[in-house]
Amino acid sequence: MTGRVYLDWNATSPLRPEARAAMAEAMDVVGNPSSVHAEGRAAKGLIERARGQLAEALGASSGADLVFVSGATEAAALALGGRELRGARIEHDAVHAWCDPVLPVATDGRVEVAEPEDATLQLANSETGVVQDLPQGLAVSDITQGFGRLPFAYGWAGVGMIFLSAHKFGGPKGAGLLVIPEGYDLSARSRGGGQEMGRRSGTENVIGIAGMAAAAEAAQRDLAAGTWDRVAEIRNILEKAIVAASPETIFVGNAARRLPNTSLMLTPGWKGETQVMAMDLAGFAVSAGSACSSGKVRENRVLAAMGYDRAEAGCAIRVSIGPDTTEDQVLAFAEAWSRARQKQRARAA
Incomplete structure (x- = not known):
């Protein structure tokens, strides 16, 4: 791609x-x-x-x-x-x-x-x-x-x-x-x-x-017109692909009703900022949280309120898609993310 x-x-x-x-x-x-x-x-x-x-x-x-x-x-x-x-x-x-x-x-x-x-x-x-x-x-x-x-x-x-x-x-x-x-x-x-x-x-x-x-x-x-129903389907395809590559990754809030386009991925032991930079270099724009809070070194209030500690919260990235996002694009992201994850595991070993 x-x-x-x-x-x-x-x-x-x-x-x-x-x-x-x-x-x-x-x-x-x-x-x-x-x-x-x-x-x-x-x-x-x-x-x-x-x-x-x-x-x-x-x-x-x-x-x-x-x-x-x-x-x-x-x-x-x-x-x-x-x-x-x-x-x-x-x-x-x-x-x-x-x-x-x-x-x-x-x-x-x-x-x-x-x-x-x-x-x-x-x-x-x-x-x-x-x-x-x-x-x-x-x-x-x-x-x-x-x-x-x-x-x-x-x-x-x-x-x-x-x-x-x-x-x-x-x-x-x-x-x-x-x-x-x-x-x-x-x-x-x-x-x-x-x-x-x-x-x-x-x-x-x-x-x-x-x-x-x-x-x-x-x-x-x-x-x-049901446009966002299709967006939810694309989001679910993304999450399925990520879980297949990294079963330990948590999708925060997926036990509750969520926006159809949002996935907050928490992968223990892999800092969110590192993931964001790796994906940026691979050609994908994602974030480590709210755009109004990105870049500030502090506790993530949202994840802390949900019971995650500071180390866990620091390992989250947000992928948020829209009606223009295609299945091919999220699968390409999942593939690039999975390759980066394998390299991170090898360095940590």
């Missing part, structure tokens, strides 16, 4: 052609959406059209306000800042920084929430892929990794606030969304012109917003 193979979709997914086309169209709209002249109204029209598209894609067409932000990190700060919400150690850093991480985590990665009204819980974990059952009445949920890959609608989820980042489902980087109950008194963290209903000041990222809306619509079409 020639050329590189991208297997890090949970870090960021490739830009969808629908998003690219929408962004190109938005680039020709020169007005500031806060201006009252025709050019400004045209830009504002693009934003409001995108707001409607996203509301429909999220099942939030009524009874909710959609606030455009730069991404899930900013949305988490808006939703959680100044509130005393309980969370779990498996939450993304952007959420973990704001919550009290006291909710118990089972060894399979699932979290039970007894009092959801003062808690935050992610829809799916970016590292393990473990999917949570969101309880009715939950205060906040980070749906960043799950949107477009799992059935979800704000209208029936029973969650107070949700947020996401566009680049996880084929939209552009630097665009995100926070959904809050209609009329909710949310304190702005950036003050100025009062954009986004006074929740988030600053000129809106019109181009990014247009791309995010187009990507969300396309993502929901793919989900409805």
Whole structure:
């Protein structure tokens, strides 16, 4: 197989052609959406059209306000800042920084929430892929990794606030969304012109917003068409091939429901960073965990919460695939990984 193979979709997914086309169209709209002249109204029209598209894609067409932000990190700060919400150690850093991480985590990665009204819980974990059952009445949920890959609608989820980042489902980087109950008194963290209903000041990222809306619509079409069922089949082929070559490798969280595209492979005695570098040299892009935490020497909170010690956690890599990933590509990865594993065993002997 020639050329590189991208297997890090949970870090960021490739830009969808629908998003690219929408962004190109938005680039020709020169007005500031806060201006009252025709050019400004045209830009504002693009934003409001995108707001409607996203509301429909999220099942939030009524009874909710959609606030455009730069991404899930900013949305988490808006939703959680100044509130005393309980969370779990498996939450993304952007959420973990704001919550009290006291909710118990089972060894399979699932979290039970007894009092959801003062808690935050992610829809799916970016590292393990473990999917949570969101309880009715939950205060906040980070749906960043799950949107477009799992059935979800704000209208029936029973969650107070949700947020996401566009680049996880084929939209552009630097665009995100926070959904809050209609009329909710949310304190702005950036003050100025009062954009986004006074929740988030600053000129809106019109181009990014247009791309995010187009990507969300396309993502929901793919989900409805069963695209991610096929992705799960490809993921299972990969895991079967890895187990055949290395029976000692553990797929973290596979006892629970997982995202259809995610495999967190833990191979005792073989450092994850070494595996990532070996696969990179072989032409495969994978990661040693969340992209926002890679490169930082510290305990892996997610695996520690699930009962793995520091040495074990240091031997994990994440392979996350997408609709463009083929069976030939994952089998080629498994073959290259298996060769590297044999060399590692020989050096350790």
